[in-house]
Amino acid sequence: MAWPLAVLLNLVLGYFAVLPLATTLFLLSSPLGARLALTKAEPTFREDSEWVAVNIGLSFLAVVLAVLFVVNLLTARSAGAPKLRYWLLNATFLALPYAVASWK
Numbered sequence: 001m002a003w004p005l006a007v008l009l010n011l012v013l014g015y016f017a018v019l020p021l022a023t024t025l026f027l028l029s030s031p032l033g034a035r036l037a038l039t040k041a042e043p044t045f046r047e048d049s050e051w052v053a054v055n056i057g058l059s060f061l062a063v064v065l066a067v068l069f070v071v072n073l074l075t076a077r078s079a080g081a082p083k084l085r086y087w088l089l090n091a092t093f094l095a096l097p098y099a100v101a102s103w104k
Contacts, residue, residue, distance in 0.1 A: 014097035020060035
């Protein structure tokens, strides 16, 4: 019973992790990346707003990852499966919503 619950919980947490992860990755690749000379600057983006957006994105991502860790710690004990297989499977299901959302 714990395996389907763990998979469902990781899919739900992965769904909620899409927005902060995508926001953070976008900002690191465009305006903040331009400031670090990694990409070209976006002319319509305000200079001081990228740090606020990155902080908000990373804060939400930290909350989602903390909840993910606690939920998986509780469900891993009840699953009784090998730890490596359990964590790899659930990390895959956590990343699945982001992969689907970023599919082009």
